[in-house]
Amino acid sequence: xxxxxxxxxxxxxxxxLGISLNLVVxxxxxxxxxxxxxxxxxxxxxxxxLTQSGVGFLxxxxxxxxxxxxxxxxxxxxxxxxxxxYYALGSFGFSVIVFSVFLNWQSLxxxxxxxxxxSKPELFGIDFSSNFAFLILSLLFLIAIYFVSKFIxxxxxxxxxxxxxxxxxAIQVFGYNTLYFKLAVFVMSAAMAAVAGSLFASYIxxxxxxxxxxxxxxxxxxxxxxxxxxxxxxxxxxxxxxxxLPEILRFVGFPTDIAVQMRQVVYGLIxxxxxxxxxxxxxxxxxx
Amino acid sequence: MGIIPQLILNSIIAGAIYSLVAIxxxxxxxxxxxxxxxxxxxxxxxxxxxxxxxxxxGWDLWLAVSIGMLLAGLIGYGLDKIIYKPLRKRKASxxxxxxxxxxxxxxxxxxxxxxxxxxxQTISGNIGAQNIYEIFGGVITQTQLIILISAITIxxxxxxxxxxxxxxxxxxAISDDEEVSKIVGINTDKxxxxxxxxxxxxxxxxxxxxxxxxxxxxxxxxxxxxxxVIASIVGGIGNIYGGVLGAFLxxxxxxxxxxxxxxxxxxxxxxxLLIVFLIFRPRGIINN
Numbered sequence: 317x318x319x320x321x322x323x324x325x326x327x328x329x330x331x332x333l334g335i336s337l338n339l340v341v342x343x344x345x346x347x348x349x350x351x352x353x354x355x356x357x358x359x360x361x362x363x364x365x366l367t368q369s370g371v372g373f374l375x376x377x378x379x380x381x382x383x384x385x386x387x388x389x390x391x392x393x394x395x396x397x398x399x400x401x402y403y404a405l406g407s408f409g410f411s412v413i414v415f416s417v418f419l420n421w422q423s424l425x426x427x428x429x430x431x432x433x434x435s436k437p438e439l440f441g442i443d444f445s446s447n448f449a450f451l452i453l454s455l456l457f458l459i460a461i462y463f464v465s466k467f468i469x470x471x472x473x474x475x476x477x478x479x480x481x482x483x484x485x486a487i488q489v490f491g492y493n494t495l496y497f498k499l500a501v502f503v504m505s506a507a508m509a510a511v512a513g514s515l516f517a518s519y520i521x522x523x524x525x526x527x528x529x530x531x532x533x534x535x536x537x538x539x540x541x542x543x544x545x546x547x548x549x550x551x552x553x554x555x556x557x558x559x560x561l562p563e564i565l566r567f568v569g570f571p572t573d574i575a576v577q578m579r580q581v582v583y584g585l586i587x588x589x590x591x592x593x594x595x596x597x598x599x600x601x602x603x604x
Numbered sequence: 605m606g607i608i609p610q611l612i613l614n615s616i617i618a619g620a621i622y623s624l625v626a627i628x629x630x631x632x633x634x635x636x637x638x639x640x641x642x643x644x645x646x647x648x649x650x651x652x653x654x655x656x657x658x659x660x661x662g663w664d665l666w667l668a669v670s671i672g673m674l675l676a677g678l679i680g681y682g683l684d685k686i687i688y689k690p691l692r693k694r695k696a697s698x699x700x701x702x703x704x705x706x707x708x709x710x711x712x713x714x715x716x717x718x719x720x721x722x723x724x725q726t727i728s729g730n731i732g733a734q735n736i737y738e739i740f741g742g743v744i745t746q747t748q749l750i751i752l753i754s755a756i757t758i759x760x761x762x763x764x765x766x767x768x769x770x771x772x773x774x775x776x777a778i779s780d781d782e783e784v785s786k787i788v789g790i791n792t793d794k795x796x797x798x799x800x801x802x803x804x805x806x807x808x809x810x811x812x813x814x815x816x817x818x819x820x821x822x823x824x825x826x827x828x829x830x831x832x833v834i835a836s837i838v839g840g841i842g843n844i845y846g847g848v849l850g851a852f853l854x855x856x857x858x859x860x861x862x863x864x865x866x867x868x869x870x871x872x873x874x875x876x877l878l879i880v881f882l883i884f885r886p887r888g889i890i891n892n
Contacts, residue, residue, distance in 0.1 A: 347702070349706075394879060394882070397882075398882070398886075400699065401638065401639050401699060401702055404639070404702055405837070406878075408830075409834075409879055412871050413871075416868070416869060416871055416872040417872070420869060420872075530826070534710060573721075573722075574718055577717045578718070579714075580710050580711070580714035580717075581710075581711045584706075584708065584709070584714065585707065586707070587703055587704065587706060587707025587710070588687055588704050588711070591687075591691065591700050595696070604699040604700045
């Protein structure tokens with residue numbers, strides 16, 4: 317039972333990451349491979365604040381969001397000038413740069429050694445240190461982010477995003493400055509990823525750089541492509557599927573280090589097979 | 605030995621390695637117009653083949669090197685036939701091809717790690733004992749000299765091949781317009797298959813040379829790929845001379861950059877260069 321709760325918590329964290337990335341990749345058609353960077357910024361903000369100052373969890377989440385907004389604003393300002401594969405490549409580059417910062421700014425992040433002993437959250441006097449309580453908390457965040465995202469994609473703003481995806485030139489002719497829209501959705505998506513990062517840091521109580529690599533960005537991308545682009549339910553479905561998949565692999569009984577690599581093989585194959593046979597994913601509404 | 609001559613030498617050696625990766629990447633991009641992110645893994649396949657055949661099985665070194673290059677070439681060719689060709693037939697977008705290659709990269713890299721563990725390993729038994737030469741006040745090892753000579757040979761050979769053979773002209777025609785090439789009777793699928801083979805063989809060689817110079821690990825392909833991608837874009841994508849130019853520029857910027865900053869920031873410096881180019885000159889030095 318305890319283990320199921322653990323999986324459910326991981327699921328809600330990855331569902332948040334999937335939903336937020338889907339805003340950029342699915343709805344706006346911009347292939348971003350740098351989501352783990354903002355996930356990491358949120359995680360480090362919470363980890364550092366909770367271990368080194370008396371600041372509470374909620375404040376650390378807010379600070380993580382602010383930092384992710386600042387970082388994504390700078391990164392997005394460059395990226396928004398591009399589209400298609402150049403966008404993908406540029407975001408690839410930023411993912412490496414942010415990772416270098418995590419790894420090398422050792423006085424702050426302790427690099428590969430990681431940060432230990434991050435405390436479990438306490439909000440409004442309620443203690444969330446038991447796993448069940450934490451699950452409730454992370455599900456609440458997931459629900460909040462789901463509804464915010466739903467509001468975004470159904471608003472007139474969301475319709476402009478889809479128009480950018482279908483034909484950026486055409487919507488520019490109507491007088492929309494698409495650069496602002498691309499930047500805005502990128503920043504919103506990064507802010508949500510930072511929330512997922514804060515939850516992760518506070519749940520696992522230990523973080524190091526190995527969580528926020530390029531591979532993590534690829535994993536989140538696999539979630540949303542598998543579930544389906546431009547469909548918020550798809551991202552939830554994708555996260556559920558890919559969190560449970562390693563558990564099925566576990567029954568095969570590989571040694572741990574091989575099991576980790578086996579998972580990567582499976583993720584890679586999923587991406588290839590989807591591209592070959594079902595590029596819209598399980599319930600997607602948009603094909604790359 | 606002075607520091608400046610040594611830095612210049614190091615830059616040239618780095619440039620030679622990067623250009624080997626970049627020309628294959630650029631050649632493939634020219635013919636297919638998508639960023640083949642699986643290209644870097646070919647380098648790891650080359651390196652690990654030599655490790656297995658020469659060091660584990662104790663076969664003749666030259667035989668092992670030939671097998672390594674051939675194997676890299678065949679796997680590159682196989683990826684084209686199994687994954688990319690069916691996608692091209694269906695007129696899939698570049699993004700679909702890019703995501704498929706991302707999947708191929710993830711899966712192949714993990715397979716290498718399963719077969720050979722993810723530890724760092726060396727190919728040559730006695731790195732410290734190799735001959736060292738002094739040129740213009742800097743030192744260069746025998747391996748590095750071989751890197752330089754083979755890079756120059758490959759580049760010259762490829763330049764002649766592209767310029768003076770029918771095959772080279774066919775590649776140029778496909779790069780300009782695949783549809784028209786088909787109409788005038790060029791078997792584009794066959795030619796593109798060969799392009800994948802040649803590009804992957806060269807990447808395999810790059811991996812083998814890096815293996816002799818420093819060592820191998822499964823993720824080596826990713827870092828080489830990133831450098832190759834940056835070199836190609838900085839130089840002018842799709843143009844192999846541009847790729848070479850970009851590779852040497854990158855080698856110099858990186859090596860002089862870490863002289864002033866510090867070694868850990870090498871990747872960030874490389875991507876910094878890419879982003880500067882993406883902002884100010886997205887078509888690269890050789891603008892076509």
